[in-house]
Amino acid sequence: xxxxxxxxxxxxxxxxxxxxxxxxxxxxxxxxxxxxxxxxxxxxxxxxxxxxxxxxxxxxxxxxxxxxxxxxxxxxxxxxxxxxxxxxxxxxxxxxxxxxxxxxxxxxxxxxxxxxx
Amino acid sequence: xxxxxxxxxxxxxxxxxxxxxxxxxxxxxxxxxxxxxxxxxxxxxxxxxxxxxxxxxxxxxxxxxxxxxxxxxxxxxxxxxxxxxxxxxxxxxxxxxxxxxxxxxxxx
Numbered sequence: 001x002x003x004x005x006x007x008x009x010x011x012x013x014x015x016x017x018x019x020x021x022x023x024x025x026x027x028x029x030x031x032x033x034x035x036x037x038x039x040x041x042x043x044x045x046x047x048x049x050x051x052x053x054x055x056x057x058x059x060x061x062x063x064x065x066x067x068x069x070x071x072x073x074x075x076x077x078x079x080x081x082x083x084x085x086x087x088x089x090x091x092x093x094x095x096x097x098x099x100x101x102x103x104x105x106x107x108x109x110x111x112x113x114x115x116x117x
Numbered sequence: 118x119x120x121x122x123x124x125x126x127x128x129x130x131x132x133x134x135x136x137x138x139x140x141x142x143x144x145x146x147x148x149x150x151x152x153x154x155x156x157x158x159x160x161x162x163x164x165x166x167x168x169x170x171x172x173x174x175x176x177x178x179x180x181x182x183x184x185x186x187x188x189x190x191x192x193x194x195x196x197x198x199x200x201x202x203x204x205x206x207x208x209x210x211x212x213x214x215x216x217x218x219x220x221x222x223x224x225x
Contacts, residue, residue, distance in 0.1 A: 035215070037162075044119065045154070045162065045204055047215040059213050095161060100215055101152055101208060103172055105164040 002026040002106050004096045009111030012086055016115070020081040022096030022108060029077035030054070035100045036070060036081045038092035039110075046092075050100070051079065064090075086115045120145060121205055121218035128224040129195045137221045139188040139205035145216055149208045151188040153181055156202040165203070166190065197225050 008020040022034070035050040049060045049070040058070050069082040079096060093110040122140045129135040139151065150168040157163075164172055166181035178194045188207075192199055205218035 037217075044202075044220040045156075045206075045217040047206075047217060050215065061214050062212075101150065101167065101206070103164075103167050103170065105152070105167065105172075107161040107163065109161050 002098075004098060004106060004108030006094065006096050006108045006111040009094065009113045011114045011116065013117050014086060014088060014115055016086050017082070017084045018086065018113060020083065020094055020096075020111060020113070022079045022081075024077040024079075024098070027098075030074040032099045032104070034070075034072060034079040035097040036079075037095045037097050037100070037107075038090075038113075039095070040089075040092040043092075047100070048094070049081065083113070086113075088115050091115050119219045120209065120212070120216045121207065123203075123205060123218040123221045125219070126222045126224065131195055131197065131225060133195045134191060134193045135195055135199075135223060136192075137190045137203055137205075137223070139190070139218050141186050141188075141205075141207065141216075143186055144211035145186075145207040145209040146183065146188055147186040148210060151181065151183050152206045153179075153190045154204045154206065156204065158201070162204065192223070195225055199223060200225050 003025045006022045036048040051058045051070045055072050067085045072079045095110045096108040098106040127135050153166040154162040155165045180191050203221045209216045
């Protein structure tokens with residue numbers, strides 16, 4: 001059974017850092033682009049970043065470019081999101097998503113990130 | 118700020134057909150496949166439609182279509198379990214970003 005399990009969320013002060021992890025199982029991780037999508041409380045979905053199969057291509061939404069870094073470790077079937085210079089508006093549930101635009105799209109259950117003093 | 122526009126809400130009675138629109142531009146819907154996601158209350162989103170196809174397990178009551186820079190999702194034979202938020206999405210070649218619609222809450 002395909003699974004994506006996010007971890008690393010929590011409460012952090014403005015300006016702080018947090019690293020999210022997403023561990024995959026049940027499928028060949030290295031065959032897929034991976035994505036991070038977030039959802040602020042009571043709001044819609046916002047795509048944050050993605051990374052290609054071998055980690056050589058990465059894209060970011062404008063609001064996080066220069067602050068967030070997406071990476072992956074295919075040997076550990078994991079994708080990461082390093083978040084620096086966090087702002088209150090980064091508060092959201094962060095979802096790890098496999099192949100977001102294709103037939104094999106699959107979402108994790110999400111991890112909560114709260115940026116507050 | 119979403120670049121794809123959806124109506125905030127839609128409703129119908131059991132058995133009716135509800136249609137949700139999604140308006141975008143040439144750099145997203147106009148040149149890339151549109152995907153639709155369903156988010157049940159308190160749950161993670163799930164892929165409902167990719168392009169004009171349904172993943173296995175998705176009932177054929179759900180169908181997607183596209184014309185120019187707009188797309189739509191139709192839910193026929195509406196059921197109570199269809200109450201959820203629905204989002205359209207597409208890759209935007211100009212922004213180099215995957216963009217979501219503003220979301221539509223469907224009530225039955």
